[in-house]
Amino acid sequence: MKIIHISAECYPIAKVGGLADVVGALPKYQNTLGHPSSVIMPFYDNKYTQEHTFEKVYEAEFNLGPNYYVFSVLKTKDSDLDIEAYFIDIPELLYKNYVYSVDDTKRFIAFQIAALDWIKVHKQQPDIIHCHDHHTGLISFMLQECFDYQVLNTIPVITTIHNAQYQGWFGYDKLHLIPDFNEEKIGLLDWNGCINPLAAAIKCAWRVTTVSPSYMEELKQNANGLESLLSHESTKCQGILNGIDTQVWNPETDDFIIENFTKDTISTGRKANKNWLCKEYNLDPNKPLFGFIGRLVSEKGVEIFPDVFKNVLETEAVSILLLGSGEKETENTLKSLKPVYNGKYNAYIGYDERLSHIIYAGTDFLLMPSKVEPCGLNQMYALRYGAIPIVRRIGGLKDTVIDIDQDGFGICHDDVSVYEVEYAIKRAVALYNDSKRFKKLQKQIMTIDHSWDVSAKAYINLYQSIN
Numbered sequence: 001m002k003i004i005h006i007s008a009e010c011y012p013i014a015k016v017g018g019l020a021d022v023v024g025a026l027p028k029y030q031n032t033l034g035h036p037s038s039v040i041m042p043f044y045d046n047k048y049t050q051e052h053t054f055e056k057v058y059e060a061e062f063n064l065g066p067n068y069y070v071f072s073v074l075k076t077k078d079s080d081l082d083i084e085a086y087f088i089d090i091p092e093l094l095y096k097n098y099v100y101s102v103d104d105t106k107r108f109i110a111f112q113i114a115a116l117d118w119i120k121v122h123k124q125q126p127d128i129i130h131c132h133d134h135h136t137g138l139i140s141f142m143l144q145e146c147f148d149y150q151v152l153n154t155i156p157v158i159t160t161i162h163n164a165q166y167q168g169w170f171g172y173d174k175l176h177l178i179p180d181f182n183e184e185k186i187g188l189l190d191w192n193g194c195i196n197p198l199a200a201a202i203k204c205a206w207r208v209t210t211v212s213p214s215y216m217e218e219l220k221q222n223a224n225g226l227e228s229l230l231s232h233e234s235t236k237c238q239g240i241l242n243g244i245d246t247q248v249w250n251p252e253t254d255d256f257i258i259e260n261f262t263k264d265t266i267s268t269g270r271k272a273n274k275n276w277l278c279k280e281y282n283l284d285p286n287k288p289l290f291g292f293i294g295r296l297v298s299e300k301g302v303e304i305f306p307d308v309f310k311n312v313l314e315t316e317a318v319s320i321l322l323l324g325s326g327e328k329e330t331e332n333t334l335k336s337l338k339p340v341y342n343g344k345y346n347a348y349i350g351y352d353e354r355l356s357h358i359i360y361a362g363t364d365f366l367l368m369p370s371k372v373e374p375c376g377l378n379q380m381y382a383l384r385y386g387a388i389p390i391v392r393r394i395g396g397l398k399d400t401v402i403d404i405d406q407d408g409f410g411i412c413h414d415d416v417s418v419y420e421v422e423y424a425i426k427r428a429v430a431l432y433n434d435s436k437r438f439k440k441l442q443k444q445i446m447t448i449d450h451s452w453d454v455s456a457k458a459y460i461n462l463y464q465s466i467n
């Protein structure tokens with residue numbers, strides 16, 4: 001089966017968050033299962049595109065409302081990837097030093113048109129088009145209803161919702177950007193008086209998946225306005241838990257970390273990474289270290305951090321290290337705590353792939369008090385690197401972490417409240433002080449298998465069921 005993934009992000013080419021990790025890994029595992037799987041993504045102006053050379057495999061032009069654009073499809077000449085990636089180059093719209101910004105509607109409609117124009121002329125048509133999130137949400141509508149793409153409408157389209165909070169809404173003033181379609185079908189684009197690409201995908205895709213089974217269930221109650229639509233379409237929806245790329249995320253071979261380790265050398269390996277972090281960020285390596293890595297947005301539960309950190313740092317012998325970027329106000333608040341708790345707390349506000357790996361390898365505990373967590377990859381990376389996750393029981397966190405009091409290996413809490421997270425940290429400190437149990441758990445969690453093997457097969461089964 002020939003599969004094409006269409007996405008705004010793909011690791012290591014362009015990454016903002018977990019979407020990139022999934023699109024960088026799933027096709028790789030599908031290739032290994034014998035199903036040629038490639039990725040179509042925008043050609044951005046970033047480190048990856050600057051450091052590689054590309055060849056043009058196709059060029060054409062298209063209409064975006066009243067304007068004409070020329071686009072090229074590029075392929076790396078010196079690919080170091082295990083997947084085949086094709087890049088849509090529209091210099092005026094996509095070749096930017098960012099992935100997302102305020103002009104996304106126009107940029108991603110253009111991306112979707114160019115991607116489909118190219119698929120249309122492809123010698124070998126795909127058996128499946130797999131779209132990711134709202135940036136590619138109009139593809140299933142376009143195949144079904146736009147006159148230009150009718151020839152492709154027998155190709156099954158799958159949409160994966162990585163995060164239903166973001167839906168890509170836009171007003172009717174931009175309707176003219178979508179290629180011509182039968183206007184009686186306008187209802188397929190509409191949700192609550194706006195054009196809603198994610199809603200259109202839920203209506204038009206052949207199948208809809210979310211990135212964990214629990215999140216699928218939760219969306220029926222809480223989907224940022226799409227609850228009734230998801231309940232209505234529930235027969236074509238399925239939750240498939242994300243995996244992790246165990247080649248990229250492997251403490252034994254990871255080039256980013258300070259010292260590599262296996263479960264047999266975990267003690268010295270993790271110590272070297274923790275010592276490096278503590279030296280670099282002026283923290284005490286003899287205290288339990290609590291880390292956080294992620295986008296600083298409300299759904300990650302980060303608003304409670306200032307109060308949690310103040311309470312904990314004043315009463316417990318702990319160190320805290322945070323890596324994240326996002327909402328400016330949260331960034332500033334978290335930055336402002338640094339001088340107050342000098343030596344006990346530090347934060348790197350920004351994006352740093354290498355540092356994230358070292359934190360997984362060196363922190364004793366990883367905090368994830370998410371309000372919403374469709375799957376969450378960080379807890380799985382933490383497990384693989386022997387860091388104990390402290391998670392709220394929600395979405396994929398609920399599906400992957402079991403509390404130590406239920407014979408499990410993590411620390412779980414039910415609500416996102418200062419009290420509950422503080423209590424979870426206190427339980428973690430008690431666990432840390434029970435050194436024999438703590439060390440045994442660290443070894444045990446490194447052996448939990450969250451690789452893509454199982455889930456990549458689940459996607460193949462899903463594709464086969466509609467092919």
Ligand SMILES: Nc1ncnc2c1ncn2[C@@H]1O[C@H](COP(=O)(O)OP(=O)(O)O[C@H]2O[C@H](CO)[C@@H](O)[C@H](O)[C@H]2O)[C@@H](O)[C@H]1O
Nearest residue numbers: 017018019162294295324350351352356373374375376377
């Ligand atoms: N400042 C920073 N510096 C370096 N690395 C950083 C970073 N901030 C985040 N990261 C990295 O980005 C990734 C984040 O992945 P998540 O799954 O936690 O989140 P995200 O919410 O982006 O993804 C959405 O999609 C994914 C994939 O489906 C779901 O798991 C998730 O629940 C859903 O919200 C991890 O690889 C993490 O290490």
